[in-house]
Amino acid sequence: MRTRGICIFLSLLMLGSVLIFTPSSEQSNATLEEPFIPAFELNEAQETALADTGFGRGATANWSASGGSEGRDFIYEIVEDSGGNIIIAGSVYVDCWLGSVVVHTEGLGDIIVAKLDPDGNWLWAKSAGTAIAYDEARGVALDDDDDIYITGYLNGTVTFGSTQLVSDKFDGYIAKLNGTNGNWEYAIKYGGFDVDVGWDIVVDSAENVYVTGYYQNFSSFGIHNLNGGTPSDDYRFFIAKYNHSTPDWEWAFTAIGDALSVGFQLVLDASENVYIVGYNTGSVTWNNNFTSSTSGTYNGFLVKYSSSGSFQWGRAIGAASGCFGTNCGVYFNNVVIDSQQRVVVGGNQLGDVTYAGKSYTGLGNWDIVVSRWQADGIHDWYSMTGSGGDDRVQALAVNPDDRPVVGGWLGGSSQFGSTILSNISGDTDFFMAQLYANGQWDWAHKMGGSGDDTTHALHVLSDGTYVAGGSFSGVIDFDGIPRSATDEDIWIWKFRWDTDDDGVHDFTDNCVKITNLNQSNHDGDVEGDACETDDDNDGKHDAIDNCQYGEIGWNSSDTALDYDSDGCRDDSEDLDDDGDGILDIDDDCPKGMTSWISDNQTDIDNDGCRDLDEDLDDDQDLVDDDVDNCPTDYNPQQENWDGDNFGDKCDFDDDGDSVNDDVDDCPMNETGWTSNSQSDNDGDGCKDDIEDDDDDNDGMLDDVDQCPSGVTGWTAGPTLDHDADGCQNDGEDSDNDNDGVLNEFDTCPNGELNWIRDGSSDQDSDGCRDATEDPNDDNDFYMDIEDDCPTVEGTAYLGGLRGCPDFDEDGWGDTADAFPQDSSQWEDGDQDGYGDNPTGSNADDCPLVAGNSTSDRLGCIDSDEDTYSDPDAGWTVDDGADALPDEPSQWIDGDKDGYGDDPFGFQGDLCPGYKGFSHADRMGCPDSDGDGYSDSGSFGGLSWGIENGADNFPSIPSQWNDSDLDGYGDNWANVLWNDSRNKEWPGMWVKDAKKVDECPVHEGFAGQHQGCPEGMIGIDIPEEEDNQSMIQESNKGGGSTLLYVAGGIAALVAIGLIVAVVILMKKPEPKNRRPTLNEEAAVEEAVEENAIEEGPKTVSSWENLPGGGEYLPVDENGTNWYREANGANWYQSEDGSWTQYQ
Known part of the structure; x- marks a missing residue:
């Protein structure tokens, strides 16, 4: 019963994922039998290693702790006292260890409150509960004296120190513990006759307590009764205040409507207004002035009350439209206040959401949501992310910089800004992610074991350190320190986040995302030098600031202070005020034109005055630029050889022949002409007809050069002019070696000189002299030294005729090739x-x-x-x-009977394909009795019967013809008939002939003599001998016939008996297939029949199959099969039941 109660309790939690344990009134005494394995703690060396490695590196130590029972254990909230100690609240399944602290429980699932010191050591743990139900602490808070308050739910009799609370249903409670030693100080309960659950708690400065949660139908808070309206299973929201001074309940309120409404978490602002978040279905109203009506299934709501219980305002967010056959909407389960008194809520979204004119598209199943409102209810922003799976928010906090941090679990790969968290370890992994104050994602991190893992609680300390807690399974490595869970254990992790991993955690890092180890900050603002773009705060970006770390407290955009706007202050740090590259001390124009650099193009005399617009004598030759024939070159005498507009000092072509002086071999010679291909072949600046004696400049004077105005740009010599004729090889000489063979046909184009090619000196006409330079006279791929036919071209290389003709090109010389015209044979x-x-x-x-x-x-x-x-x-x-x-x-001879298949050949087989040895009437046909006459039938050939000569007696070798067709053969066996028998009668004597016809030409069946008509006597022979012979023949024939008949009958009887035995003995073999509908009906009939005689042969599920067997592969019809240890087979039906195959 207890197991059933817990299942109902879990399944009633709305949305299936918020971990709302809805109480049930059913209990059980079930226990767990597995051995208890305590979790382990960090030793000193491990704590040091954790502080030095991985993630969240800070000056103060980081740590992790874990613990739990052999069942599922949970942390729901974490708070910090004034001494930096950490207090957690939640539940443990059975007895457990937390470090060296032993926790004893009353039953399966008890309240737990525990305290750790600032270094993560467990100080004490307190539990309370009953043996009959699941009891939990869902919320925890501290007063100004560091005393501890919790709320949750209980069922039965629960002892809190000297106080006993008794409940016959699930009721909510408030309990107070001494913050120092954990002793229970008081406890009170609240509720009605159905389910009442406390979900969160806060304490104000006067130690007044506020709680929220939900109830069913009716609930009582002292004199304040809350009614849920028409009785139903729906839960109702409540918010109540307990006055510490009275002490009594000061006020309690609910929401009105015929739908579900649940309060999940609350928070106090600086004015002790209280904000509560939760969700509702249908239409629900608060204080008659705020209504949350759903378009889909769920609305997440945020409501605000004053400390006196006055309703201030409410806000709700839900689905964009109807859900179309599925659930959709929003729920909120976390709320915090930042330093600006803004309200940050966390929760989840299913499907598409619209709020304040903006749409937010769902990403998968449940998605992660964080949103913020101002204290007056004005909405700031709404951020969401998630995967295609189920992702949940379970915890929320805000750091001292007003950056929200959220935690929960991930069911798939999710993106948080530029960070992607993927590769989920088990079913879910726990995560933590931080947002900037504007709602954009800052950083995110996840971890997980082999099962379900979640972050249930988050707290941020004043120094920016994070404390997180939750549950985990398997093994999780908390930054180098592995933690192992027995089932689902609790974990607490204190860490500092360091995005850039520079050893300075983000909260104190002046460059969060860029390493800035020494935290240098030239101008002393909020950003360090490594990440700031204006280190001296002069208004000039560092990238264009020539004095990046210069004076501070001035503005570079003021040209009176920074003439060239280079970021350097003129009067104290800029040595080149106009930025032209000439120091002010050497600059004739120290504050002249800007945006240029002095060089030999812009400032020829390097005086700091730009030639283009500031300098009147650029070359300082005392001739003003406007009359200077070389304004940029020093030319005080103004020399000018060709009398043009440019003096010789700056004239690139002094003689005006269009050949620049630096390449002109006659730079100051003839004037009044222009060098071109007609007047100056080699372009050397010397006029060909009067100045140049080597017009093509090849080193060979024109009077001995056969190409005097030929190709230029080369020098004659043995390499480029092989035959020394002044014509460049290949380029203009078509016969380099002058042997009478043009280069393009000359295998030796630069070969021997001074010889003439003819048939005797160059047999293959390749331009190579046979006697001295041609190693292959016939040019056939074989050098003369190995060529068996050196003067005849050939490709042969086999048959001892290398290099000889090979007509069919098979490698064999023609004279050695047996097949000279067939390349495949030789x-x-x-x-x-x-x-x-x-x-x-x-x-x-x-x-x-x-x-x-x-x-x-x-x-x-x-x-x-x-x-x-x-x-x-x-x-x-x-x-x-x-x-x-x-x-x-x-x-x-296809049938191998010795007769050929060609019917027109010698002894042609008239029955091809049928093995036979007939030879009398036709060749090669079946002859059953071997008498040479074929059996009747075509046997693959022509139709053939008795009329064509086939054997009248195919089973009697001594007979083949029956001339009178009366069933008795023409042949005889009695030797005495040889002389007395009519010579014209057909037949022949055959020893031991059977079925002899005494009247072979007279049809007869019933006469006294075989084959004779009634009254006719056959052959005339001596009576005694004849009768004796006929008796013998008759006895033989009759006896054989009778024997054949009797044998046939016996054979038929034997065959019948064998068939009957086989049919009786044959059993149906099991078929590996799913039965048809008719077969299934038959199987069910058989099962019912057998059930009467042999017991049940069908079981409802796989759990009831006989043990020790194995599952067989699924057959071709998709049927599952199981084989018992004794070999019996079972198959599964469509309803999930299993039937034994008969």
Whole structure:
């Protein structure tokens, strides 16, 4: 019963994910039998390692702690006292260890409150509960004296020190503990006759207590009764204040409406106004002036009350529209106040949401939501993220910089700004993520074990340190320190976040995302030098500030202070006020033009005055620029050879021939002409007809140069002019070696000189002299030294004829090639006209024996010369050899009966395909009795019957003809008939002939004599002998017939008996398939029948199958099968039941 109660309790929690344990009135005495394994603690070395590694590196120590029972244990809230100690509240399943502190419980699931010192050591732990129900502490708060207050729910009799609270249903409670030693000081309960749950608690400066949660139908807070309206299973929101001074309940309020409303968490602001968050379905109203009506399934609400209980305002967010067959909406389960008294809420979103004119699209199942309102209810922002799975917010806090930090669990890969958290370890991983004060994501982190993990509680200390808590499974590495859970254990982690991993945690880091180890800050503002863009705060970006760390407290944009706007103050730190690259002390224009740099192009005389607009004598030659023939070159005498507008000092072409002086071999010679390809072939600035004696400048004077005005840009010599004719090889000389063969056809274009090519000196006409420079006179790929035909071109390399002609190009010289026109054959060892290469054309199948076969094989012996080869050991009739090697008209005998398949050949088989040895009426047909006459039937040939000569007696070898067709054969066996029998009668004597016709030409069946008509006597022979002979024959014939009949009957009887036995003994084999509908009905009938005689053969589920067996592979119809240890098979039906296969 207790297990059932817990399941109902869990399933009633709305949304299935907020971990609302809805109480149930059913209890059980169930216990866990698994051994208890305590969690382990950090030792000193591990704490030091944690502080030095990984994530959240700070000057103060970080730590982690864990603990729990063998069941599921939870932390729901964390607070810090004035001494830096950490207090947690939640539940433990059974007895457990927290460090060295032993926690004893009353039952399965008890209230727990525990305290750790600032270094993470467990100081004490207190529990309370009953043995009959699940009891929990859901909220925890401190007063100004560091005393501790909790709320939650209980059922039964629960002892808090000297106070006993008794409840016959689930009731809410408030309990106070001494903050120093954890002793219970007082406890009170609240509630009605149904379910009442306290979910969160806060304490004001006067030690008054506020609680929120939900109740069912009716609840009482002292004299304040809350009614839920019409009785229902829906829960109702409540907020109540307990006055410490009275002491009594001062006020309590609920929400009105025929729908569900739940309060989850509350918070006090500086004026002790109280804010509560939760969710509702349907339409719910507070104080008759605020209504939350859902468009979808759920609305998340935020309501504000004053300390006197006066309703201030409310806000609600829900689905954009209807859910269309599924749930959708928003719920809020966390709320905090920042230093500006703004309200930050956390919760979850399912589907699309619209609020204040903005839309927020759902990402998957439940998504993560954080939103903020001003104290007057004005909305600031709404941030959400999530995965395609189930992601939840379970905890919320805000740091001293008003940056919210949220925690919970992730069911899939989620993106928080630029951070992506992926690779979920188990079912869920716990996460923590921080937002900037404007609602943008700052950082995020996750961890997890092999099962379910979540962050349930978050707290931020005044120095920016985070304390987080929750539950985990498996093993989790808290920044180098592994923690192991027995089932789901609690964890607490104190850490400092350090985004840039520079050893300075974010809260005190003046460069959060950029390493700034020494925290240097030249101008002393909020940002360090490493991340600030104006380190001296002069209004000039560091990237363009020439004095990045210069004077502070002035403005660079004031040109009176910074003439060139370079970020350096003119009067104290700028040595070049106009920024032209010339120091002021050397600058003739110290505050002249800006935005230029003095160089040999802009300031030729380097005086700091820009030539373009500030300097009147750029070259300082005492000739003003406006009359200077070289204004930028020192030219005081103004020399000018060609009389143009440019003096020689600055004129690149003094003689005006269009060839610059630096490449002009005659720079100050003839004037009045222009160098071009007609007047100056080599472009050297010397006029060809009067100044240049080597017009192409190839080093060979024009009077001996065969190409005097030829190609330029080269020098004649053996390398470029092989035959020394003044014409450049290849470029303008078409016969470099002057041997009469043009270069393009000359294999030796730069070969020997002073010879003439002809048929005797250059046999292959390749331009190479045979006697001295051509190693391959016939130019056939084989050097003369290895060429067997050095004067005849050829490609052969086999047969001892290397380099000789090879017509078919098979490598064999023509004179050695047995097949000179067939490139696939070259040898014929047996000289039968078929080549020995087995892969070549017309390859010889018998290369060692001369033969003339051509049909089945080539070149093999064919004795009868019918083109089919004789069979041998390697080639049989089955392979295609001649079945009748001595008969030229036959070569195939498909049925292997010795008669060839060609009907027109010798002894042609008239029954091809049917093996037979008949030879009397037709050849090669079946002859059952072997008397030479074929059985009736076509047997693959022509229709053939008795009228064509077939055997009248196919089973009697001594008879084959019945001339009078009376069933008795023409042949006889009695030797005495040989002389007395009518010679014209058909038949012949056959020893031991059967069914002899005494009247072979007279049809007879019932006469006294075989085959004779009534009254007719057959052959006339001596009576005694004849009668004796006929008796013998009759006895033989009759006895045989009777024997055949009796034998046939016996055989039929035997066959019938065998068939009957087989049918009776045969059992149906099991078929590996799903039964059809009819078969299923039959199986069910059989199961019902057997159930009467043999017991049940069908079980409702797999859990009831006999143990010790194994599951078999699914068959082709998708049916699941299971085999017992004894070999019996079971199959699964569509309703999930299993039936034994019979």
